[in-house]
Amino acid sequence: MEQRPLGNTGIQVSRMCMGTLTMGPLQAGLSPEEGAELIVRAHSMGVTFFDTAELYDTYDHIAVALQTIPRHDIVIASRCYEYTYDGMKASIERALRAMRTDYIDVFGLHEQENSLTLAGHAEALRCAVDAKRAGVIRAVSISTHAIAAVEAARTITEIDVIHPIFNLRGIGIIDGQTEQMAEAIAAARAAGTGVYSMKPLGGGHLLKQAREAVSWVLAHQFVDSMAIGVRDVRELEADVALVEGRPVDADELAGIARDKRLFIEDWCVQCGACVEACRQGALSMGQSRPVVDYSRCVLCGYCVARCRDFCIKVL
Numbered sequence: 001m002e003q004r005p006l007g008n009t010g011i012q013v014s015r016m017c018m019g020t021l022t023m024g025p026l027q028a029g030l031s032p033e034e035g036a037e038l039i040v041r042a043h044s045m046g047v048t049f050f051d052t053a054e055l056y057d058t059y060d061h062i063a064v065a066l067q068t069i070p071r072h073d074i075v076i077a078s079r080c081y082e083y084t085y086d087g088m089k090a091s092i093e094r095a096l097r098a099m100r101t102d103y104i105d106v107f108g109l110h111e112q113e114n115s116l117t118l119a120g121h122a123e124a125l126r127c128a129v130d131a132k133r134a135g136v137i138r139a140v141s142i143s144t145h146a147i148a149a150v151e152a153a154r155t156i157t158e159i160d161v162i163h164p165i166f167n168l169r170g171i172g173i174i175d176g177q178t179e180q181m182a183e184a185i186a187a188a189r190a191a192g193t194g195v196y197s198m199k200p201l202g203g204g205h206l207l208k209q210a211r212e213a214v215s216w217v218l219a220h221q222f223v224d225s226m227a228i229g230v231r232d233v234r235e236l237e238a239d240v241a242l243v244e245g246r247p248v249d250a251d252e253l254a255g256i257a258r259d260k261r262l263f264i265e266d267w268c269v270q271c272g273a274c275v276e277a278c279r280q281g282a283l284s285m286g287q288s289r290p291v292v293d294y295s296r297c298v299l300c301g302y303c304v305a306r307c308r309d310f311c312i313k314v315l
């Protein structure tokens, strides 16, 4: 698989970044051993870039994979929601410990929205920059669903990498359209920021046109790498073939094109935490439990993580 520089970070990444949210407890619920098997398989197919986050709870999956894959063979990206210096320090330490590694390639701030949220995380950012100076992380990142955050990040020289939502229909962008997001990302990349995009398939909305959706993202030369979440070998093989521009067997495409849905259990206590967590406005409180607006849901799983009663699953 083609490798590219991740902006000016000095880090080389495969064109496909394998997302691990989908294999973890928020979605497929694979055990660390099962998840590691998928990671090792992806690595054997040329994928060298793996995305996780504290929220996804897949550090153990990566740790098990690292018993087989030499650490320097792969690039690991993670992030957290911390906003204080000490919170960020503790989060980086947790990640190092859990993945049993002495460095993380890309680490940063999860789900930034604009210059105000970035300002609110200034202390956490300062800690990440110190960790980079100490050699514990190699590049500082943000992830975002917002054009405003991409624009703001470009002006903050400490941010080396952005992980923005980017797909053919602009699904999941919270403050504008695809063209504006493309402009903002292009400007950031031109300034040397590394770009690995997320959700090329719009959280499932573009599954029926997966080939077109993946090619569309990759045709944008400012995208260094593109993260796709993987749940099983069938999806992995189809995704790698799509990224490499190889023909994909109809059965394999059907494998990734299966509909995924949020399932909300009837023991929901209507606390509303999931509704509050959804930045896409896809959840509203119904009579006995939240109701999902599937035209807005991007299957990010953030509502799943907020439910203390384990009522929501992505199936």
Ligand code: SF4
Binding pocket: 262, 277, 278, 279, 280, 281, 282, 283, 292, 296, 297, 298, 299, 300, 301, 302, 303, 304
């Ligand atoms: S409903 Fe849940 S999975 Fe869907 S977009 Fe909202 S937070 Fe993400």
Ligand code: SF4
Binding pocket: 264, 267, 268, 269, 270, 271, 272, 273, 274, 275, 289, 290, 306, 307, 308, 309, 310, 311, 312
């Ligand atoms: S967070 Fe869980 S318990 Fe609370 S409203 Fe949502 S589904 Fe129900």
